[in-house]
Amino acid sequence: MTQVHIASPLRDYTHGASPVRAEGATLAQLLADLDRRYPGIRFRMIDEQQRIRPHIRIFVATREARDLAQPVAAREPVHLLCALSGG
Amino acid sequence: MLATPSDAQPAASAALSAAERQRYARHLSLAEIGEAGQARLRAARVLIVGAGGLGCPAALYLAAAGVGTIGLVDFDRVEESNLQRQVLFTSEDIGELKAERACARLAALNPGVQLIAHAIELCAANVRETFAPYDLIVDGSDRIGTRYLVNDACVLYGKPLVSAAIHRFEGQAMSYVPGRGPCYRCLFPEIAEGTLPSCSQAGVLGVLPGVLGSLQATEAIKLLLDIGAPLLGRVLVYDGLSMRFDEFRIARRAECAVCGDHPSIHAPQDPPGFCTVEEQRRVPRLLPRELAAALARESGSLRLIDVREPEEFARGHLPGAINVPLPRIEQQGFAAAQAAPCDEVARERLVFICRSGARSLRACALLRRSAGREVLQLEGGLLAWREAVDPTLAL
Numbered sequence: 001m002t003q004v005h006i007a008s009p010l011r012d013y014t015h016g017a018s019p020v021r022a023e024g025a026t027l028a029q030l031l032a033d034l035d036r037r038y039p040g041i042r043f044r045m046i047d048e049q050q051r052i053r054p055h056i057r058i059f060v061a062t063r064e065a066r067d068l069a070q071p072v073a074a075r076e077p078v079h080l081l082c083a084l085s086g087g
Numbered sequence: 088m089l090a091t092p093s094d095a096q097p098a099a100s101a102a103l104s105a106a107e108r109q110r111y112a113r114h115l116s117l118a119e120i121g122e123a124g125q126a127r128l129r130a131a132r133v134l135i136v137g138a139g140g141l142g143c144p145a146a147l148y149l150a151a152a153g154v155g156t157i158g159l160v161d162f163d164r165v166e167e168s169n170l171q172r173q174v175l176f177t178s179e180d181i182g183e184l185k186a187e188r189a190c191a192r193l194a195a196l197n198p199g200v201q202l203i204a205h206a207i208e209l210c211a212a213n214v215r216e217t218f219a220p221y222d223l224i225v226d227g228s229d230r231i232g233t234r235y236l237v238n239d240a241c242v243l244y245g246k247p248l249v250s251a252a253i254h255r256f257e258g259q260a261m262s263y264v265p266g267r268g269p270c271y272r273c274l275f276p277e278i279a280e281g282t283l284p285s286c287s288q289a290g291v292l293g294v295l296p297g298v299l300g301s302l303q304a305t306e307a308i309k310l311l312l313d314i315g316a317p318l319l320g321r322v323l324v325y326d327g328l329s330m331r332f333d334e335f336r337i338a339r340r341a342e343c344a345v346c347g348d349h350p351s352i353h354a355p356q357d358p359p360g361f362c363t364v365e366e367q368r369r370v371p372r373l374l375p376r377e378l379a380a381a382l383a384r385e386s387g388s389l390r391l392i393d394v395r396e397p398e399e400f401a402r403g404h405l406p407g408a409i410n411v412p413l414p415r416i417e418q419q420g421f422a423a424a425q426a427a428p429c430d431e432v433a434r435e436r437l438v439f440i441c442r443s444g445a446r447s448l449r450a451c452a453l454l455r456r457s458a459g460r461e462v463l464q465l466e467g468g469l470l471a472w473r474e475a476v477d478p479t480l481a482l
Binding site (some may be wrong): 002007008009011018044054055057059062063064079081082083084085087 | 137139140141142167170226227228229230231234251252253254255256257258259274276277278289291296322324326328329333334335336337338
């Protein structure tokens with residue numbers, strides 16, 4: 001199980017929880033599992049063309065992931081980052 | 088043309104006076120600052136965009152630190168709901184221009200600082216001349232369109248930028264120096280206005296911008312003095328609930344539209360739906376007593392549109408008013424007002440209302456050309472209405 005840190009604007013889907021846990025050997029599998037647990041959260045991050053939306057960044061450990069096929073090790077935390085506009 | 092990194096560091100001039108040595112004694116004890124560094128801070132010119140949650144603490148610490156010239160850009164007026172986090176203002180400031188009140192407070196804190204109030208809405212037409220006199224820009228704006236405008240102007244005009252943003256209990260901060268790493272567009276290439284919730288919609292812990300604004304002041308001082316390791320190529324994420332700081336590496340994107348290898352943005356651009364201060368000045372206004380008289384005389388031809396958030400509307404509103412929050416108007420234009428469940432389409436005059444008049448003015452300026460009918464604003468908002476017409480109105 002991978003620890004997934006949820007960006008503040010996405011926590012409505014996890015009922016405020018962060019971090020949460022999800023399973024998957026790749027980022028695509030991990031996000032699919034996350035969506036099973038918290039329906040709707042994946043679409044806020046990934047568009048219909050299976051691209052990461054421009055206001056979302058995903059980091060595996062501290063490295064940015066730009067490809068959903070990227071492998072994810074269970075011991076590496078995943079951070080979902082969302083642009084914020086408040087000042 | 089891109090500036091060299093040394094452009095962030097102003098030249099130090101004359102030695103410090105005895106009074107300055109006393110005031111900044113704790114800085115002079117730091118080997119990284121000392122007398123030369125303090126003189127450099129005195130020669131520095133910093134512009135803060137947005138005198139809000141982030142801008143207030145950043146400005147307080149930069150003024151206290153002895154940054155010689157501080158400019159504040161904000162066209163908005165102080166509202167009561169600002170006071171939970173915008174620590175430069177008091178209850179007596181409600182209704183006053185933020186930029187002017189902030190400068191007055193900072194002048195009391197440190198009379199040695201030159202303070203410049205820019206009570207303007209930053210836009211593509213004025214960003215170059217506004218930024219020109221300054222060495223470094225601190226972005227504390229609360230709109231994504233302004234963030235891109237500020238970022239693009241900093242890249243194009245070679246200005247170092249310290250950026251931060253907040254949401255509920257979370258904040259992010261990063262710095263940019265021309266030629267030394269990624270810009271904000273490298274991190275988030277493009278975001279449509281309205282995609283992200285604002286603090287007024289989502290809420291924000293009052294002390295959160297205090298943490299992030301203080302980080303911005305720290306970054307600004309480091310960049311001005313060329314000390315330490317600034318947040319270049321790194322984004323710092325603070326989660327106040329779990330009390331965590333996380334840091335992520337970000338790289339400059341070769342395909343970035345403004346700082347990439349083949350940029351498509353060659354001049355700062357206004358976000359879609361932007362309206363200038365001049366357009367706002369042209370909006371016809373009704374004083375509360377004029378509106379009360381018009382409603383008594385011709386209520387059938389007036390439609391009251393309250394552009395506050397639904398929670399504010401629920402607390403109290405004018406009889407017959409409908410609620411169309413400003414973010415919806417910004418996103419959908421006149422269609423937002425037309426979609427409201429009422430017969431306003433048949434009515435001739437639209438009167439836009441909010442708490443103090445700032446949001447309704449923006450709505451009017453946005454819709455004046457597309458509404459196809461007379462568009463008016465309640466001047467001074469419901470605060471003025473309560474004072475002049477109905478003291479029992481709950482807000």
